[in-house]
Amino acid sequence: VEKEAIEKLEKVSNAQELEQFRVEFLGKKGKITSLMKNLKNLPPEERPAYGKRVNELREKVERLFSEKKKQIEELLERERMEKMRVDVTLPGARRKVGHSHPVLKVMEEIERIFVSMGFDVVEGPEIETTWHNFDALNTPEWHPARDEHDSFYITDELLLRTHTSPVQIRTMLERKPPIAIISPGKVYRRDYDATHLPMFHQVEGLHVDRDLSVAHLKFTLEEFARRMFGKNARIRLRPSYFPFTEPSFEVDVYLSGYGWLEILGAGMVDPNVFLNVGYDPEEWTGYAFGMGVERISMLKYGITDIREFVRNDVRFLSSY
Numbered sequence: 001v002e003k004e005a006i007e008k009l010e011k012v013s014n015a016q017e018l019e020q021f022r023v024e025f026l027g028k029k030g031k032i033t034s035l036m037k038n039l040k041n042l043p044p045e046e047r048p049a050y051g052k053r054v055n056e057l058r059e060k061v062e063r064l065f066s067e068k069k070k071q072i073e074e075l076l077e078r079e080r081m082e083k084m085r086v087d088v089t090l091p092g093a094r095r096k097v098g099h100s101h102p103v104l105k106v107m108e109e110i111e112r113i114f115v116s117m118g119f120d121v122v123e124g125p126e127i128e129t130t131w132h133n134f135d136a137l138n139t140p141e142w143h144p145a146r147d148e149h150d151s152f153y154i155t156d157e158l159l160l161r162t163h164t165s166p167v168q169i170r171t172m173l174e175r176k177p178p179i180a181i182i183s184p185g186k187v188y189r190r191d192y193d194a195t196h197l198p199m200f201h202q203v204e205g206l207h208v209d210r211d212l213s214v215a216h217l218k219f220t221l222e223e224f225a226r227r228m229f230g231k232n233a234r235i236r237l238r239p240s241y242f243p244f245t246e247p248s249f250e251v252d253v254y255l256s257g258y259g260w261l262e263i264l265g266a267g268m269v270d271p272n273v274f275l276n277v278g279y280d281p282e283e284w285t286g287y288a289f290g291m292g293v294e295r296i297s298m299l300k301y302g303i304t305d306i307r308e309f310v311r312n313d314v315r316f317l318s319s320y
């Protein structure tokens, strides 16, 4: 039995065969167990020696069995690890990630251009007082921009800012000239069609120093246009009206194939605005400008419907 058991155990190579072996030799009806059962058929004086030998055999086979069991478990573990092996040199499955919205990209491009010319970037609140949004900007009660139809009022004295120009006021109240800032952000107007969104983005600009003139304004905006639309871009100033600038201009850029297109409003800071923030208009001069970021994005990329920006169609968004 011993020889048979050792030979069989040597051939065992997996968990199933091992279990078969256990049943065959060590189980309740197994070969070693039945050897023990023979005990009662032997004459009493032979029983102790026989029993001892069978027990020794059982112990030996059990020991060999558990060694084999350990070997097989190690083998299984190794196979399992082998299956989990990861080849870190294989190319990965690329996951699609989003990117900045085209309006945000253009806004950052505008910021970069002005920052490189020495302007600081500042931000202001989207909920404004009527004083910052209108009064301090020399916009009297009767001006159409104060009409309910254009603005989202929260209370009599609070509204969603209709432009970024109130940041001019906040900055001049906080700082002393000279000042050169731009202020990007969201603005709100009650309008919705192919060229208007109720929420859109502007970048405001303000430069205050001694002896600034329209020449400084024009150079700065021309430099901006060249950097934004290409080095052949030209601009022109048309007379216009804003309550907070005098003189005021609409600024057009010339794009070949399109002709003259309006890109922003600008002007020399009105002396009344300086008085409202406690600056002496005899000492300080300044120019200011404000541009619509969606509009500039549309010109730059030939987009004809402003609503594309808020439709969230990935086919549109991912092409910029």
Ligand code: PHE
Pocket (backbone or CB within 6 Å): 162, 163, 164, 165, 205, 242, 245, 265, 266, 267, 288, 289, 290, 291
């Ligand atoms: N705030 C004006 C607008 O929203 C633009 C502007 C800014 C004009 C600064 C002149 C100076 O239309």
